[in-house]
Amino acid sequence: xxxxxxxxxxxxxxxxxxxxxxxxxxxxxxxxxxxxxxxxxxxxxxxxxxxxxxxxxxxxxxxxxxxxxxxxxxxxxxxxxxxxxxxxxxxxxxxxxxxxxxxxxxxxxxxxxxxxxxxxxxxxxxxxxxxxxxxxxxxx
Numbered sequence: 001x002x003x004x005x006x007x008x009x010x011x012x013x014x015x016x017x018x019x020x021x022x023x024x025x026x027x028x029x030x031x032x033x034x035x036x037x038x039x040x041x042x043x044x045x046x047x048x049x050x051x052x053x054x055x056x057x058x059x060x061x062x063x064x065x066x067x068x069x070x071x072x073x074x075x076x077x078x079x080x081x082x083x084x085x086x087x088x089x090x091x092x093x094x095x096x097x098x099x100x101x102x103x104x105x106x107x108x109x110x111x112x113x114x115x116x117x118x119x120x121x122x123x124x125x126x127x128x129x130x131x132x133x134x135x136x137x138x139x140x
Contacts, residue, residue, distance in 0.1 A: 068104045075100040 001009075080092035 064105060068101055071100040071104045072097050 075096040076093055079096035080089040083089040083092060
């Protein structure tokens with residue numbers, strides 16, 4: 001291959017590469033413009049819904065918070081009034097407080113039995129061997 005042919009091939013590569021780069025740039029600009037339009041349209045649709053949801057959640061939390069406060073104060077005042085032992089009185093009051101909170105926060109349609117109690121989880125590990133590789137598994 002002569003120098004003239006090499007120079008001609010190099011020119012062709014530059015021309016073809018430049019044209020491809022321009023086409024790719026156009027594609028990216030169009031895609032970015034379309035993506036920006038979609039994001040803007042989505043934001044205009046989602047923002048009012050999210051705002052409405054946030055307001056509803058805040059109002060519910062406010063109402064439930066007030067209910068919890070009233071019920072906790074009532075439970076505290078009414079529980080273990082005659083108990084002389086401080087530790088027992090404290091335990092009974094705390095149990096009454098937690099019960100009042102739980103009952104207040106559970107929605108009316110939900111029963112206490114529907115809520116699984118939180119129990120400590122015992123971790124137990126055993127090693128299993130697969131083709132000479134040891135794999136740790138956790139049983140709960």
